[in-house]
Amino acid sequence: MRTKYDKQLTALHDELIAMGALCEAAIQYAVQALRTRDTELAKRTMQGDKEIDQKERIIESACLKLLLEQQPVARDLREVSAALKMVTDLERIGDLAEDIADVSLFLCERPDYTAPEQIDFMVEAATKMVHDSIDAFVANDLAKAHSVMEYDDVVDRLFNEVRTVLVKRIHASMEDAEQAMDIMMVAKYLERIGDHAVNISEWVEFSITGTYKNSRVL
Amino acid sequence: MRTKYDKQLTALHDELIAMGALCEAAIQYAVQALRTRDTELAKRTMQGDKEIDQKERIIESACLKLLLEQQPVARDLREVSAALKMVTDLERIGDLAEDIADVSLFLCERPDYTAPEQIDFMVEAATKMVHDSIDAFVANDLAKAHSVMEYDDVVDRLFNEVRTVLVKRIHASMEDAEQAMDIMMVAKYLERIGDHAVNISEWVEFSITGTYKNSRVL
Known part of the structure; x- marks a missing residue:
């Protein structure tokens, strides 16, 4: 029984890593499309979201089957429910890349x-956070999960910087107001991606310790 | 066994209704605070998010205990896992009200x-969507879940209208660019609340039919 559980869990880890990689790629492609105004790449990125959605369903099915067949308890139950929760955050990250x-x-x-150049820094930071949060789950690395939570401040600070730059630009040339609004949305989407990576890290903490957002849950 | 399951499920429904009501109130208060520039109300709304977070943990614990103790199958398993997933969307709605x-x-x-007045219409629409999505879950009402999904177009259309109004305003007076950016964020938050209500409705559909976003899951 234990062996089968371990095998299913390893498969689940592999799927999560694959889904995380798809999300990271989607963020990179989306911003590259923005930077180079590559409409083909933008459309491909948007179509790629279907693959991410499909992965979500595969992982959800795997989690529910694990719960049903293996009826795990304690640490194992926490791990599977954490995976079931974090996959939603990954799917939203995919949606935000599509946005x-x-x-x-x-x-x-x-x-x-x-x-503004801060958008590039935000992409770098957000992608790293997504990568590290999944990494932390697979490796049971609590310290890495905490580092993702702390790193969120970097993304939030960059978001505020983008806002300041864009308001200054509008003051210099109000004709670009529409474009500034659009870039502001991109900054918001990247900031949200960081938030979702934090959510994933909170589930990693729950999985390892049983504590979720400073409260004992299970 | 069945009786105990039903009892736990009814308690879970009550908690979800209560959490939904807290979210609806938070949206209303947040926008009222915005409209009247009531800093006290804004701060109270932000503190109120702690109560929503607490409800999330209570419901999550209840779901995990139900899975563990009752080991439900088929329709029952779907219902509990749907609750476990939708509570995350409710919590995000609370976060967005705080934003x-x-x-x-x-x-x-x-x-x-x-x-712009469209913000008020967005509040009305988003609150209705949140209410109806929880209602659909508790009443197993598939038609209501579908109507929430369709209603999302209304919120999306209003969001685009707000954007158009704000860009026009900046063209009329670029001094207000910063305020326009802020209101644009409020519109985005309300649009996201609508998205989360759609997510909840998709979980209701899964719970009732076993189909999630047009795919058979469980």
Whole structure:
């Protein structure tokens, strides 16, 4: 029984790693499409979200089957329920990458309007957070989960910087107000991706310790 | 055994209804705080999010205990896992109400800057969607779940209208760019609340039919 559980759990880990990699790639592609105004890449990124949604369903089915067949208790039950919860955050990350790609289509008519450099830093930070949160789950690495939670401040600070830059730009040339609004949305989407990575890390903490957001749950 | 399961399920329904009501109230209060620049109300709304977070943990614990103790199968397993998933969306709705209250604090220095009327329509629509999605779950009402999914178009359309109004306003007076950005965020938060209500409705559909986003899961 234990062996079968371990085998199913390893398969679950592999699926989560694969789904995390798809999400990271989607963020990168979406922002590349924005930067180069590559409408084809934007459309491919948006279609790629279907694959992420499919992974979500595979992982959810796997979790529910694990719960049903193995009826795990204690640490094992926490691990499977954590996976069941975090997959939702991953799926939302995929949706947010799709949202960024969607904005890049709007901006195609204005290839001269470039995003502030902080957007690139946000992409770097958000992608790292997504990667590390999944990594923390698979490796049972509580310290790494905590580092993701702390790193969220970096993304929040960058978000505020983007806002300041964009308001200054509008003051310099109000004709670009629409483009500024769109880039502001991209910054918001990236900030949300960071939030979802934090959520995943909170589930990692729950899985390892049984404590969720400072409360004992199970 | 069945009786105990039913009893636990009824308690779970009651908690979900209570949490849904807290979320609806939080949205209303947050936007009222924005409209009247009531910093006290904004702060109370933000503190109220702790209560919503607490409800999330209570419901999650209840779901996990139900899975563990009753080891439900088929329709019952779907119902409990749906509750476990939708509670995350409710918690995010609470977070978004807190985000709106937070923006209202920023806008306090500019009480003359009023939000477009579409924001009020968005509040009405989003609150209705949250209410109906929980209602659909408790009453096993598939038609109501579908109507929430369809209603999302209304919120999306209003969001685009707000964007158009704000860009026009900036063109008329670029001095208000910062306030326009803030109201744009409020519109985005309300649109996201609608998305979360749609997510809840998708879990209701899964719970009733076993189909999640057009795929057979369990």
